[in-house]
Amino acid sequence: MASSRTKITEIVTGLAMMGFPSVDRALAVRPDWFHNVTDDEYDLLADERAQGDFESDFDTAWHHGERFLASADGLRGRVPDRVEWQGPGKPPGYDQIPADLRVDHVFLVSCKYGSDILYNASPAHVFDRLLAEKRGDRTDWFLEVAPEAYHDLYRRSVAAAGLDDMPETVAQLDGETRQRLKDALPTRGAWPDELAAPYRDFVNAVSVATAHRWKDNLADRSDQELMLWRLLRFQPAPYFVLGQSSDGTPLRFRVGTPSDFRRNYAIRAFDVWADAMGQPMVRWRAELRGARKPIEGHVEVRWSRGRFGGVPEAKVILDTPHHDVANYHPIA
DNA sequence: ACGAGGCTAGAACCGGTGCC
DNA sequence: GGCACCGGTTCTAGCCTCGT
Numbered sequence: 001m002a003s004s005r006t007k008i009t010e011i012v013t014g015l016a017m018m019g020f021p022s023v024d025r026a027l028a029v030r031p032d033w034f035h036n037v038t039d040d041e042y043d044l045l046a047d048e049r050a051q052g053d054f055e056s057d058f059d060t061a062w063h064h065g066e067r068f069l070a071s072a073d074g075l076r077g078r079v080p081d082r083v084e085w086q087g088p089g090k091p092p093g094y095d096q097i098p099a100d101l102r103v104d105h106v107f108l109v110s111c112k113y114g115s116d117i118l119y120n121a122s123p124a125h126v127f128d129r130l131l132a133e134k135r136g137d138r139t140d141w142f143l144e145v146a147p148e149a150y151h152d153l154y155r156r157s158v159a160a161a162g163l164d165d166m167p168e169t170v171a172q173l174d175g176e177t178r179q180r181l182k183d184a185l186p187t188r189g190a191w192p193d194e195l196a197a198p199y200r201d202f203v204n205a206v207s208v209a210t211a212h213r214w215k216d217n218l219a220d221r222s223d224q225e226l227m228l229w230r231l232l233r234f235q236p237a238p239y240f241v242l243g244q245s246s247d248g249t250p251l252r253f254r255v256g257t258p259s260d261f262r263r264n265y266a267i268r269a270f271d272v273w274a275d276a277m278g279q280p281m282v283r284w285r286a287e288l289r290g291a292r293k294p295i296e297g298h299v300e301v302r303w304s305r306g307r308f309g310g311v312p313e314a315k316v317i318l319d320t321p322h323h324d325v326a327n328y329h330p331i332a
Numbered sequence: 333a334c335g336a337g338g339c340t341a342g343a344a345c346c347g348g349t350g351c352c
Numbered sequence: 353g354g355c356a357c358c359g360g361t362t363c364t365a366g367c368c369t370c371g372t
Contacts, residue, residue, distance in 0.1 A: 006360085112359095118356055189349070302343075313357075 008054050008110045010043060010062040010100045011037055011085060013242055016065020017103060019079040023049065030300045035084040060250060061111070064242040068109070073254055073331040074240065099239060112243035112251070118231055119316040123301055126314040127214040130223065131230040140311045142170055142206055143299060145213060147217050149205035153198045154181075157308070159268065160194050161185060173308065181308045207274035210301055211282045214273045224270035227285050231316060234258050234327060241322070256327040265290040265326050291326040 012023060014034055014145035020026035027049060030042045035096045048054050068074040084102040092104035125131060147170075154170035161184035167173055173181070185192075218224050236257060242265045243251045269287040280301040300315040323330055 117359070120360080122356070246334080309354080
């Protein structure tokens with residue numbers, strides 16, 4: 001979703017790399033060597049600039065671009081001939097480098113604001129396929145790892161909601177019956193009293209079984225290493241992240257390659273454990289030789305469309321601040 | 333000690349694209 | 353055409369910090 005904010009931060013970062021003296025000057029010139037940026041986008045930026053709602057985003061993005069132009073790790077003061085904006089569309093294929101800007105065909109830059117989310121994928125993709133290959137699968141992860149607790153919650157939910165004509169088992173739910181059940185349950189907040197305990201059991205069962213499954217698939221040190229690389233989005237080529245963490249800290253770092261990682265670090269332990277909160281959750285932690293701090297995060301296994309609303313997804317979140325992550329190199 | 337208000341993590345929701 | 357996936361944004365319960 002290309003919100004105004006996303007467009008502003010990405011395009012303004014690119015403009016600042018081009019060496020203009022100010023945002024307003026750059027917006028007046030509308031350089032045609034900034035590829036894929038249309039007049040509609042420049043109009044949008046001019047409007048938002050005039051409105052003043054995104055003042056700090058304009059400033060942060062501009063500052064990032066200026067620093068990248070000057071940085072010894074970046075353009076070293078050489079103004080690029082060509083900057084390309086990826087634009088609102090998704091690139092084809094299983095794109096793994098989340099590059100929003102490409103500079104002189106070489107530098108790949110991702111602009112990421114206010115988010116510590118690494119992935120939002122299907123649970124099987126994370127826990128079984130270890131993020132290696134994306135393949136559409138229609139398996140309901142809850143049914144896969146905790147069928148009994150899931151079914152028990154389903155049965156009690158149908159009874160509590162007083163619904164008739166519902167399928168015998170949770171596995172038989174289809175689009176329409178999922179919708180009916182979802183509508184019959186409160187959409188937010190605590191589950192009804194009589195469902196609180198079954199829901200807690202379900203959350204625990206999913207968390208424990210998922211952690212177990214993931215751990216089994218991560219038996220070898222080499223699997224653990226690949227998993228960590230993919231979680232942290234290390235790529236064969238280095239790329240840059242210019243953005244802001246969820247607490248507002250500006251982020252400017254280069255993401256090293258797996259080879260860079262191996263030269264400086266080695267995995268001492270990769271731990272995975274269940275930590276059921278209000279929803280199923282699995283925590284992970286990598287301890288490294290060569291790094292001062294471990295890298296930590298968690299995965300939420302959740303319905304993204306309400307209770308019983310379709311199959312769950314796995315949201316992978318980085319808990320360690322970006323600047324403390326091994327192989328993420330802050331740029332000067 | 334206790335309620336108002338701020339803050340944040342957690343949970344829900346959303347608008348898009350691309351694939352089956 | 354529908355569903356899965358993506359990259360978030362929005363909402364809110366429950367904690368924490370105040371002023372009284």
